[in-house]
Structures are given as structure tokens and as C-alpha cells.
Amino acid sequence: MALSKRLAQVGRECVACGTCVKVCPRTAIRVASGVTARVDGALCVGCGRCAKVCPADVIAMVERGAGA
């Protein structure tokens, strides 16, 4: 399957609440060790749902390859 053009990127001020995990349709995001959310670039389809619900507004949708 071709990779999407965009993917989610989590900022350093993530509060690890896990809200993003619940809305991800591909299980591409998880909270690592209670510290920060982490995106699996191979699974992320760039739908942006996580960015829309993030209560801290720390998830950005970026072009693949642009520092991701």
C-alpha cells in the first residue's frame, strides 16, 4: 500500500493523555511508557483525526519526509 503524503507528528509538550490513541483508525499512534505519544509512520494514513482531538494541540500534520 502506498504511503500517505502527510503524517502526524507529536510535539514535545505532549501530555500523554491518550486521547489520540482512541481516534486513530489504524492503531498508528500509541503512548510510549507514559511519557509521550508516538506515531508509527508506516501505519499513519495522515487522516488528521489525532490532531483534531489532541487537547494539548501538540500534534501537527506534516509532509512525509519533512523531518518526520
Place this chain on the structure above:
Amino acid sequence: MKNEKKWYDYLWIGELLYWVLGLCNILFAWLGMLFFTIPMLVALIGGSKAYCNRFCGRGQLLGLLGEKLSRNAPPPRFLRSRWFRYGFLAFFLVMFGLMLRGTYMVFTGAPLRQTVTLLWVFKLPWQWARVDMVAPWIAQFAFGFYGVMLTSTVLGLVTMVLFRPRSWCVYCPMGTMTQGICMLKQKKEDGGCGGESQKNCGAAAASRQ
């Protein structure tokens, strides 16, 4: 697509039940200690925020209410800043300490105050509560603790309406504390970056700012 509901997706009912039970008898406020101790134990023993991520009834309730009531606006940046989150945690702990001091004073003979304090200022009369079956200090703690829970819930509801549904999670003192614990545990292992390489930890935010 992960649409199947699990048993823990209904823990918001427990949160509602807590409020109803507390209204019926203030002594049920003691049950709120579970909302303090469980996330702490999960963070200390398990090194995770599984409680916040899956089992927090308040977060679930805010999420549900927010579907209808929230403006879904991005929160102000200061809300997620470290100084605000840890400052709010410190403030909350001080107020909690004052509540414990009040409990101790009743334990040593001061009269019981049958009020629930909302937002650290407003004293709500709670005279209908029947608390004569327990020692006064046990009742005093219940009044104080119910006030702490009520205050945080009101703040959560206000920020739910103003910003995104689970905005409370950003500055929730328990969330901040458990994340801090997880960070400390992680630091011992690999430098505090979620157990993986440093590449995606913080670099993203740095590039955005």
C-alpha cells in the same frame, strides 16, 4: 477501525455515580481516593499512564459531554507549558495539604465544618449530610475531598466547553504527576524519551516553533 467498546469505556458511569453517591452521603467522597491512588500505583509500579489512557472516568465523561458542548477550539499554549502544569500541580498540592490540615484540626478537637469548598473560595453549605455515624475527622476529610473533586470537575467542565473536550487532561494534577513519574522512570533507562530513540522526541516540536 477500533470501534468495539471495552468494559473500561464505560467507567464514566463510575464518575457519575461518585457524584450521586456523594450527594446522598458525603462520606462516599472517600471513594475518590481511588482516583488518586490507582493512577499513582499504575505509574509507580507499571511505569505507564494506562489509567489516563484507558480508565479515567472523568476524562471519558468530559469526552462524551464535549461531543455536544465543546467549542473544539485549540487551547491557549500556556495551558500545556511545563511551568503552568507543574505550577498548577504545586498549587493543587498546597490546597490539598491545607485540606488535610483542616482534617487534622478536627481530629485534635476543632469543630466539624459542614461545608464543601468550591474553587478554593466558595463555601457551599452542606448541612443535610448525616455524618454522625463516624468520627468528626473522617467526615471533615470527606467534606474537604468532595470539594477538591468538585473544584477540579468544574474546572474540567469549563475548559471542556471553552477548548477541546479533554482539555482538563492537559493540566490535570494527577496526569502531570504520573507523567512526571513515568519520565523519571524512563530517564533511568534511556534518557526520558519513551523507551525509543531520541529522533522523534521533541524534534518535532522544535521544528514547529
